[in-house]
Amino acid sequence: MKQTMLLKLAPTTEQHQALLETMHAFNEAANSVASVAWAEKTANKFALQKLVYGELRTTYKLPAQLAIRCISKASEAYKRDKSIQPHFRPEGAMVYDPRVMSFKSLATVSLLTLSGRVLVPFLFGTYQQARMGAMQGQADLLYRKGVFYLAVTLEVSTPELQESSDTLGVDLGIVNLATDSEGETFSGEAVEKTRKRHHALRQRLQKRGTKSAKRHLKKLSGKQARFRKNSNHVISKRIVQKAKATGQGIAIEELRHIRTRTEARLKRSQRSKHSSWAFAQLRSFLSYKAALAGVPLSVVDPAYTSRTCSQCGHCEKANRKSQALFQCIQCDFRCHADWNAAVNISRGIGHGAYCSRTRLAASPRHSCGGS
Ligand SMILES: [Zn+2]
Structure with missing residues (x-):
């Protein structure tokens, strides 16, 4: 499995300048190659090389290997979408391969710049140390808010999947971000x-509309995204640890339906609350953490998970009374709607075949006292 690890570089002022100059020249050159690709209607690297190589070396002063990488960047972007001429930001990512980058010691990397190779220190902890052996030959040089990073690709081996006869179903929701079939909620x-808090602040800022308010808004959205990402990491980690410890597999709903299903449950005022990318992120964290832990993960068609009774199997839309409450029309079983869905997911219910008035063979493992 491929993973990406970020190394924060700690260049000297001189090295910082050299990297930035190189990045600017590289992207400016890539824009020039893109304009040739666009004019000639070709994404062929060899054809482009013949047309632009000399200019990249003389006008942009790119070393030979960086000139080749630059042609690749423009050619690949044009190949992806031939309807527009690609444009690159001055501080767009640069690919470094082993011909222009090498790790010299445990904490320095040599990178080719316009002014030759520079030996740049990077910050290094146990997390990075444990993964250096898995590094593949290629990395992206990124520049974010004045800081250089190397995004290195890791080839991580995944353990064999553990045997499991039982499955932990996980329902993703809005109020409870995740609910499992054992009734545990991973709260939102x-x-x-x-x-x-962010929403209130956002509205105040939007009303104000000043330049500084806009700056503040931008900062806020980044903060919110980081907070969401961190919660998704914590929740997915806990679920995978639980499944691993109890020898269970994990079942979740298939992604494409999550948005429509959860939105249908919501009142209009709630709709703005969640964004589908947050679910997609939680789901992707769950999948890769499960793979790394050797926990089998299956996906279930969510068509009927929320309206099927986990006690008697009766399936009807009216079973779901509200966002929070499930109450079976047939057997009067009541419980939290997310938990009912999670139990169904753990059994792989979701297909039309299951949505009949027949009783389920499996007896429920839990009672839902009190609710
Ligand atoms: Zn029922």
Whole structure:
């Protein structure tokens, strides 16, 4: 499995300048190659090389290997979408391969720049140390808010999947970000509280509309995204650890339906609350953490998971009384709607075949006292 690891570089002022100059020249040159690709209607690297190589070496002063990487960058972008001429930001990412980058010691990397090779220190912890052996030959040089990073590709081996006869179903929701089939909720409480605070602040700022308010808004959206990402990491880690410890596999709903299903449940005022990317992110964290832990992960068609009774199998839309409440029309079983869905997911229910008035063979493992 491929993963990406970020190394934060700690260049000297001189090295910083050299890297930045190189990045600017590289992207400016890539824009020039893109304009040739666009004019000639070709994404062929060899054809482009014949047309632009000399200019990249003389006008942009790119070393030979960087000139080749630059042609690749423009050619690949044009190949992806031939309807527009690609344009690159001055501080767009640069690919470094082993011909222009090498790790010299445990904490320095040699990178080719316009002014020759520079030996740049990078910040290094146990997390990075444990993964250096898995590094593949290529990395992206990134520049974010005045800081250089190397995004290195890792080839991570995944353990064999553990045997499991039981499955932990996980329902993704809005109020509870995740609910498992054992009734544990991975709350959105903290997330929700922060979201409300951010939302109020956002509205005040939008009303103000000044330049500084706009700056503040931009900062806020980044903060919110980081907070969401962190919650998703914490939740997915806990779910995978639980499944691993209890020898269970994990089942989740297929992605493409999550948005429509959860939105259908929501009142209009709630709709702005969640964004589908947050679910997609939680789901992708779950999948890769499960793979790394050797926990089997399956996906279930979510068509009927929320309206099928986990006690008697009766399936009807009216079973779902509200966002939070499930109450079976047939057997009067009541419980939290997310938990009912999670139990169904753990059994792989979701296909039309299951949505009949027949009783389920499996007896429920839990009662839902009190609710
Ligand atoms: Zn029922």
